[in-house]
Amino acid sequence: MADSTPQLTRPRKRRRDPERTREAILEVSAKLMAKDGPEALSVSQVAQLAGVNRGTAYHHFQTREQLVKATTDWVSEKMTDAVFGDAEQQRNRPEVVLGNLAHFCVEYPEFGRVWLVRILSMEDRNQDHFWRQFKSQVDRFVASEAAxxxxxxxxxxxxxxxxxxxxPVWMRSRSATPEEREEMASRFTREMMRLHLDGLFRKEKYSDLEMMPTHL
Known part of the structure; x- marks a missing residue:
């Protein structure tokens, strides 16, 4: 007679995903940095809020300085991917770049603040990936026949x-509904495009300014 006793099997160990763990740590770190500044960060606090074992967090980032640097680099990469994700689609399409930028900043206002603090503190701003790519695109536009x-x-x-x-900080996008955030991004994009295409002043009303020197 066959033994009908159920066979016990050892539970499978959940496979670790180091990249996902690192991503979770950096996302929490970026939000904390936007709220309290880089000085308030600690690896152990971020680990706790991210639901990650302290030892695992310290395996990724041994010091607070490493965490701060990795966090700001991560934010810059996120902005680059969001704004310039499809380089071919966005080549010479300022409305796409402006729209992507507006949507990212409205959806993640804390990341925009982290990036701004980072770029203002840098000696060589060209070391920042997002700034370098954005400025290069503006340079190409300024040098083109379209400008x-x-x-x-x-x-x-x-x-x-x-x-x-x-x-988005002015509009308090964090407390807005998804539909309201979408409208915020659209408003910003429309006004920026209008400003780019039409400017602000009617030249006939300010004819005396036409002789204004380019460099004061």
Missing amino acids: HEGIDAEVHAVRVLTSAILW
Whole structure:
């Protein structure tokens, strides 16, 4: 007679996913950094909030400085992927780049704040991947036949980025519904495109400004 006693099997160990664990740590770290600044970060606190074992967290980031650097790098990479994900689609399409930037900043206002603090503290801002790519795109546009002469590429890039980052903070996007956030992003994109295409002043009303020097 066959033995009908159920055979006990050892439960399978859940496979670890180091990349997913690292991603979870960095996401929590970025949100904390936006709220309290980099000085308030600690590896153990981030591990606890991310639901990760302290030993595992310290395996990824031995020091607070390493965590801060990795977090700001991660945010810059996230922004680059979101804004320039499909390089071919976005080549020479400013409305796509502006729309992607607006949607990212509205959906993740804390990441925009982290990036802004990072870029302001850097000696060589070209070391930041997102800034380098965004500025390069502006440079190409300014040098193209599609642009007016005399545009200051750096001033223009800073104006667009700081506006995109501050807009969702001003509009308190974190407490908005998905539909409201979508409208916030669309409003920003429309106004930026209108500004790019039409400007602000009617030249006939400000004819005395046409002789204004480019460099004061």
